């Protein structure tokens with residue numbers, strides 16, 4: 001078990017490190033990456049560390065002008081909207097993520113004599129494209145969907161370039177020693193199954209195919225993707241992340257390949273007091289047992305999306321203890 005966004009603002013020790021330093025600055029500093037990755041492991045005794053980074057880090061490393069604005073998210077200096085903008089998108093040079101490679105090497109060494117796994121990650125092409133095209137977070141993805149439908153050739157060119165960046169970023173992490181990788185297609189749930197299959201699935205499937213040779217488990221996750229679970233499993237991962245909207249036993253009935261499931265406690269449950277927390281954790285575990293009986297390969301306990309910044313870290317530690325006792 002581990003928590004998406006287990007490192008971050010829910011932890012006072014994270015806020016202390018970030019007090020006078022920008023998010024991206026921290027993401028390119030080896031010592032800081034190592035420290036922030038290990039903080040939640042020390043505090044909560046989760047079974048996996050997730051590399052402290054962000055989905056926009058490889059874009060920044062490739063030279064895209066962007067910032068991560070607190071309370072907002074990634075903001076792109078010059079949004080990518082035309083064929084020429086797409087042609088200008090640079091490739092990722094390994095040397096530009098040397099600080100991250102060094103951090104993974106150090107983390108893999110520090111965790112080697114423990115049972116704690118190290119998980120690497122990257123943003124999926126669609127979610128990265130949505131930030132580049134919209135220029136920042138969006139509720140509607142209107143420009144992204146317009147480009148996708150109106151000019152599939154420019155869209156596929158952009159998605160192909162983002163796929164290359166994502167593959168290279170994952171390979172750097174896998175070469176340096178991560179045990180598993182997660183592909184975050186956080187906002188793919190904005191698409192219908194048909195459009196996901198036409199415009200997104202081939203690219204995400206290529207990401208999975210191009211890192212398959214490492215033999216490391218590959219996790220595929222998105223939010224609000226209940227209707228896309230069949231297609232997201234078809235992309236080829238060993239593990240499918242499920243948000244809280246779909247029970248795990250229902251999720252397994254939607255996939256046509258053998259996959260393990262990850263999830264899916266609603267992150268807002270952690271605000272409801274111990275009786276509710278205990279009941280809901282037990283419900284997820286029971287549901288996971290039912291999913292395994294119905295063919296799921298296994299279950300990784302997690303939230304259905306990231307830890308919310310106001311979460312009481314004591315409640316997170318309690319959930320870890322509870323899951324480990326069950």
Ligand SMILES: Cc1c2[nH]c(c1CCC(=O)O)Cc1[nH]c(c(CCC(=O)O)c1C)Cc1[nH]c(c(CCC(=O)O)c1C)Cc1[nH]c(c(C)c1CCC(=O)O)C2
Nearest residue numbers: 004005006007008052053054055070071072073184186306
């Ligand atoms: C969509 C997305 C992003 N980044 C990420 C995703 C996919 C996961 C998801 O769906 O939540 C992935 C991510 N971002 C971060 C991690 C670190 C590891 C971990 O999970 O603990 C991971 C896995 C650190 C971070 N990434 C960010 C923070 C907060 C930075 C701060 O302290 O201000 C952290 C710890 C910033 C960020 N970066 C992004 C957002 C939406 C935000 C939050 C903006 C805000 O609410 O302030 C883009």
